[in-house]
Amino acid sequence: MAEEENSLPILKVDNLTKTFGGLVAVDELSFSVPQGIIYGLIGPNGAGKTTVFNMITRFYKPDSGKVLFQSDQGEVDLLDYRVHEIIDLGVARTFQNIELFNNMTVIENLMAGGHSQLKTNFFQEIFRLPGFKAKEKETRQQALEILDFLGLAGKENQPASSQPYGVQKLLELGRILMAEPEIILLDEPAAGMNDSETNRLAKLLQLIKDEFDITIFLVEHDMSLVMDICQQITAINFGKKICQGSPAEIQASEAVQEAYLGRKEN
């Protein structure tokens, strides 16, 4: 526990607020995600978890607050960047409802994931100028390696839409690995998976954290997964932080039990 608190925060959410009309979805929320761990954000349905993700990844504009990110160029406020620019800083995400590129093949999905890493320009591409081939090949090779890592080797030329649900989830994960991010935000990675798939996912996430040296920040409903793999957790309800700490501390917290199960009648 102690060593994790010592490690530098890679992502610091500071007084973030978002309202939709009269509804306060996220209310002055602050927390920080230490580097190199698996961090969980939990809360009952409608607590504002995905809204937090959407603000960090710039799909929503917060009403107030800051999202500080420790990038290569030092600390930056993600809110100063546009939605397609944050990948260059090293922030990648997946979506609650899988957003694969359905009309493309498996490998094309992954190669599209390498968009921010692959640096070829339009004229190099249409005239196949020198340098194009090597870079394209490198990206393809990287995609094949990631497929292999995910246990999906041999599927590269199949359409993404024809893959079973669990594989599509993995593909979405593989696609953001192509961008070589510093932190990945996973929006319900285990949603719709059965127990054995969830177990495999838990091992895979540990492996991604260690081998790729990536901080993982996830929103999840599957409590056994969260308690199993997250080193630190923030619990929110109605857009407010109700508890923060290790899985054991979260499980012991009365506020969390209350949020999920309701208040005890006396």
Add this chain to the structure above:
Amino acid sequence: MLDSLTDSHPYTKYIVGTLIFMLMILIDLQLNIFASRTINLFIRVVYFSIMALGFNMLLGFAGQISLGHAAYMGLGAYLTAYFSNFMGWNFLLILLLSGLIPMVLGIALGLIALRMERLYLAIATLGLGVTGQMIFQEWRAFTRGFSGIRLDRPEIFGFAFNNSRHFLLLATAILLLVIILTYNFSRSRTGRALSAMRDSEYASQSLGVSLFKYKLLAFAASSFYVGIAGSLYAYAERFVHPSTWGVELSLDMLAMVVIGGLASIGGSIVGAAFLVLVPRITAATPLLAEITNMNYILTGLAMILVIKYLPLGIYNTIDVKLIQPYLIGRSSKEFRYQDLEKQEEG
């Protein structure tokens, strides 16, 4: 998507196909087997193919729609007529300018697309297209209005392409170049970004695809293609008239791409050939020829049938079921069938 298995044979099928066609025309140059109206038909297929490729880049690859593209093609044709009659510039320069000027104006369509989607985008671009046609009718200094404007066949280094067969060879060579560039484009970072944007705007943005950049790029590139096609139209028909550039032509582009196959180079060409040949065949068939607008009815019917029974388009279906298994061999044939079936179920 369907092309990705032929990586070991990059664009051989297009080059071989085009070269066989050019050889055929070269032989015909000596023997005169084809009637000159057949040659004219081929020329139409060629410039409509370039047009369909441009439209497919927009609809098939980038998932954007425009019903105003006929005006951009018209602009290309009028620019060609104007430059060739009044400036007397070199053919290649005129061809390039007839693509580049519509390309710059195509960015306007892209700006609309940033604010509107699907049906609304179709309506807005339709309005722009109709406006374009009105301008062609009224701006007599540039277009000569309803009198139309005449021009000569092009000349390169003193060689005039007055013989239709020579012009067909020239146009086919340009088509081949366009095919190769389109192929290269579609199998690259930019091409993948466009397809990614088509399939999921959210995911593509989060992976670094700027909608601003790539929507503008899609509209600019496709306007460039239809501008070039318009230029070849002007040279081929030697007459440009405002009635050509109406909504019907924009809808023809849509029909070509849907019937031939979305996001497919071969599909664009098959679709163009289909729409050129259908009116000819109906006109030559005794009973059908008597019904007015029979070709529109048949085109509409073909679109419905293709969407219902061959959702991949005519070319893509043939490609997946016949060409690809032949190229790759038997090993991967089986899973390709399965993939297709799974996709059709889903």
